[in-house]
Amino acid sequence: MTAAVLQNVLASVGGLPSIEFSSVAPSIILALGGVLLLTVVSVTKDKLPVWFPAVWTISAAVAALCTVFRLWIRVGKWGNLSLISGAVGLDRFSLFVIGTLCVSVVMGALLLEGYLRREDLEGPEWYVLLLLAAAGGTTMAAANDLIVLFIGLEILSIAVYILSAMHRRRMSSLESGLKYFIHGAFASAFLLYGIAMVYGATGSTNLARISTFLADNVITQNGLMLGGIALMLVGFAFKVAAVPFHQWAPDVYQGAPTPVSAFMAAAVKTAAFAGMIRVFVLALGPTYRDEWRPMVLALAVLSLLVGSVMALVQTNVKRMLAYSSIGHAGFILVAVHSSTAMGTSAALFYLLSYTFMVMGSFGVVAVVGRKGDGHHQLSDYRGLGRIRPGLALAFTIFLLAQAGVPLTAGFLSKFYVIRSAIDSGDTALGVVAMLAAVIAAFLYLRVIVAMYFEGEPGDEVAPVKVPAAVSVAIGIALAGTLLLGIVPDPVTHAANEATAELVAPRR
Amino acid sequence: MFTLTETWYLVLAALIFSIGAVGLLVRRNVLVMFMCVELMLNAVNLTFVSFSTALDDLGGQTAVFFVLVVAAAEVVVGLGIIVAIMRRRQSADVDDISLMRG
Amino acid sequence: MTSSALLPLMILVPFVGAGIVALLPARRTELFRPIALLTSIVVLGMAVFMLVNFKVGDPGYQFESNTTWIKDLGISLHFGVDGISLFLVVLAAGIFPIALLGSNPDHDPKPYYGWLLVLLAGSIGVFCALDLVVFFVFFEIVLVPMYFLIGLWGHGRRVYAATKFFLYTMFGSALMLVGLIALAVLHQKAVGGPLTFDLVTLAREQALSTTASRWIFVAFAVAFAVKVPLFPLHTWLPDAHTEAPTAGSVLLAAVMLKLGTYGFVRFGLDLFPEASVWAAPVMLTLGVVGIVYGAICATMQKDLKRLVAYSSVAHLGFIVLGIFSITTQGIEGGILQMVNHGITTGALFLLVGMVYERRHTREISALSGLQSSAPVMAGVFTLVMLSSIGLPGLNGFVGEFLALLGAFKGARWWGVVAVTGVILAALYLLWAYQRVFHGKAEGENAKMRDLTWSEGAVLAPLLFLIVFLGIYPKVMLDRIEPSVKALVVHIDRNVEGFDAKDVTPKIAPAAKGAEHGGEG
């Protein structure tokens, strides 16, 4: 409890912002975890066991998860807080998102552990960047200030750019890193330009002060405000790979090493959506709702349709999962579009269950990719049902969950989103979303058909070695997908309570 | 003559931003694309400073501070990736790079 | 109604069975069939216990059990059985062991029996679920095992058929999901209070505006039309039936098709009475078109199994006709026909499966003169065929007659056209029988071995039911009538300008003594 001591030493200095360290504990733990791992491994120079970085990462993520629970109870008692002079908003919304990020870090580390050993790549940098990316994500989720949100987004993005370019022996990994970098930089410039315009129109970059300013006075010439909203939306749409800003996603998912694509699909999307909800639904929701909702509606419908239709023509399973993740982004955009508390909790629940589903699916894809991470064609999955029935069954459950078959997390999350959409009056959007889900179901069936129905029993299938760590990750993902589908009560209850609130900073 | 309001600065910044965006979309050479990104970030800095002066508020200038840091980090990592690719191959054209066209 | 754990148990036992089968190592192939059989026998026992303890005159739900599943969404595991769904549950539980014994899989039995048990759990659950979401969950859960059964153990173009089957139903259920959520949300907005998906409360309170309830009815109707299958959406049925393994097609015919018609009764008439009356003409037309179209297609089929599949389309047309005539007789006839069709078509598919096992072909042209080489099978086939045609004295006739009676009262012209369907039915079946069983038998047809004792034992209960229900349907009618009467009264009360054109049923040898005063 050195943090407490340090805290009141600092607080004693008059006029300075008191930093309750415990409030940002998750981000601190993840960030320091990453940095210390970096130094520990580089100082001890390979005298540490090879599994040390993975264990360190997982324990850091689990520690962060524990602080999330503790803070959840504390927020329950004392209500939401705005801390460190308005930069961080501690409310159950951000805690839920941080929890989801910690889950994706644990699963990402497990997938990496098995993957790196098989590809005989080494170095702690993978895990360090994983932890620092998660730290960036947590700052983004809890950011109450647009600048802090932007920096968090940049930490997350840059770390993932490097991660996706780090597979030395694959040219496509380097290229996916470069392509992701160019699109990411382009998107950050747009997001930043949007922030600048909003700053011009409202006078502050703090979300709480922006919403109070917009509530108090109506801007007659709101050209700046509209421009700002449009540009910020473009920036977020890029990050979330919503159509028409999705061109980068399939190539980058295919090129990047599979555990990194998994982390990208789960964590980057979660953090980006958390940021988007915080900015649009919370800060700009009450006043500028009618301006940004039509744009989000267009993004949602396009993402749903293109995401599911384009996936049908793919033959590479990783590209298929990339397009299906664009479809999922469309679904979450539907929840964001309703811009109600129910919509937000629907989006949160969707993100958590999506993290489990996508991490599990990419875990299986990583394993079937065999040495060299190159075997991702549908034909590589032929006969998987026979040689590794357990793995094939797990992948079937993940795919059916993504299609929305009941008794899985996918069904309930889609159910939640449709309910929030209908509750805020756009039933047509709900129908479109479900039809897109049906189209996407055909994509998932194609993979199941490849695994079980194609290929005579006779022909031999290349052996697939499932490392222990990856099977643990797939186990966790399986448990998450099924438990969230069958016994979702505690999580749905938490998602309902995870409403966010912008607390104005004490001057 | 006209009085110099911040609108002039904003228009200039918008022009630079657009030129940067067009440059990034049109040019194939990766290095030039990076420079265009830097252009866009500079345009944003200019917008921040002109708003900061107009609103008589320090917020804009602190924002420029952090944008600079982010731009620097971005360039370092970007060029790191480019050099890694170039050592694997010679030409810097993006179309050679779009090896994985979908 | 004390909350009895019978129904949840009936759903849980097959899941447990499936779990045991899944956990057993694949090597021990001899274990899976007995475990599956044992589980289905236990479930059948519970079903018989329920049948015996069912209080005859009570129109409400019996054996109810209600535990909350997801508190925030107002979804509760509410199970209950009434006159309408009682016999469907018993049919599902009864037909299952028969389908199990009727045939055995040619490769890897472990997943086969595992998926079959999951299918059993799903089909029982779907008939006794009284919560919209729980019904939807079982409605889709039943999809996955059938997909794998058709896909892995089917014949010919099984992958195409399985995928087509999965996507058709998924499309329908997607609309239904949006419909039921809209129903619950609009209901909560109108009535206030917590969000609830409970069928009983939603049906009782009828809080929706007519346009909204009509739109939602259309969404439900599409989902059920795919399942029934009604004319435009039926193209998946012939493929699914012909490519499915024998057990699969028996269960598909006996249980899966009834989801649609049961859905129309429970979630159409009960939940949206006004919309059902409004949509009745359309549904009747589709039903009648189904009867005539099914019959015509059946006559042209060259594959015996495909012929039986198309005959199902015709029979289901009758059921829809009965239901949407919205008269007590019509609905009773519909429900009765659901059960009879399950028994008759199940027996037909078993017989076709046995012929296929012996001759490895289903082409009618390749089969001729089987009567001489397998007289007992020919006899059994004749009996089942006559029941399918609707020969008076057998179970098919009772259902069809009641449905037509109701149709004549409620929807006269549709009834007239439907009667021609009866004649066509007789046409294609008799013609097929003549080609397959009569004539000279040479080569393979001559040496075909007759029905073995074990196969006879499997078919015996079905044959007994065909005859018994044909002679004494009162045992079923007594249990179905109160609930149907309550349903008609419920419709009458909620829909103005709808006179329950009711006629006292004067059929069946032991005509019921008590006269019905008007609507009763």
Place this chain on the structure above:
Amino acid sequence: MSNPLSDLLRSYLAVGLFASLGFILVGLLLFLSWLVRPSRPQAQKYISYESGVDPVGDMWSQSQVRYYIFALLFVMFDVEAVFIFPWATRVELYGVFGLVEMLVFIGILLLGLVYAWRKGVLRWA
């Protein structure tokens, strides 16, 4: 805008004038000589001058790979320095709080440097 700014700029005016004068004069001379001299271009005249010896290899000699990492790290720690400047101007205002704050900042970057050093990236030889 505010006038103190414009007299600051006015003081630079002299510098500006002086510089432009210089440019104009030099430019004028070069232009005049370009105008007058005959131009008979031969290849010999355009080879780069390497103190009389024939030039060897490409004009743009390819710089060594290993100096590139130094440039990258320089940018990073240059930016770090940029943060320390303003901090230094108001140190007395923050007191202990500012000290701890800057120590954390520099500490994290120091760890990054230690990592780079242990990775053997900084060897100049």
Place this chain on the structure above:
Amino acid sequence: MRVEMFTFLLAGAICLGGALGVVLLKNPVHNALSLVATLFGVAVLFVNQGAYFLAAIQVIVYAGAIVILFLFVIMLLGVDRETDEGREPLVAQRPLAVATGLAILGLSLVALLSAGQRATGDKADLAPLNQPGPDINHLAEVLFTRYVYAFEITAVLLTVAVVGAVVLSKRTNEPLIDLDEFPEGTVVDVRRRADDAKAQDEVDADAEVVAVPDTEGDPQEGGDD
């Protein structure tokens, strides 16, 4: 007032000229130099608006470090000679790109010009700008008290960049294993290039003593990367 207008016009012209130079010129070195011109133009505009410290940083960090890094990379990779823009891989690339560019240009201009935008936010929200004394002090007061959180996570950002730089600059000549993965059509010249790359790497290996340690025979190195 006139002096300000004059410097704005001059610096604005330099910025626009430089920006166009970056986009239109062929030789990357010229692009880099025109980028420097733009940066200086922007710095002058900062001075014009009273943000002196920012102008200084702009020159030091941007022009001083980042563009030099650009030039360094250009020199390192020898891409300075004219790169032929003639070959256009995506037929629809150029008109499509120009169209989107114009759209973006239109968006920005319309957003700003049409409404003759004035900053409409409330005044001095964070802290008043024109207090007495150098602007670096006011900046410092705000930066390290109100934005302390942003300041601390910048350290994490810089560390990520350092790790990235070190990891990505690690040289390896292990063979590429995913070349056969891509359908023949797209990788025709890449495979040829990959072979040249290998040849080039050999040349690199013996030509320079690579500080980035993965040459094998480096005894005192100990466990390298």
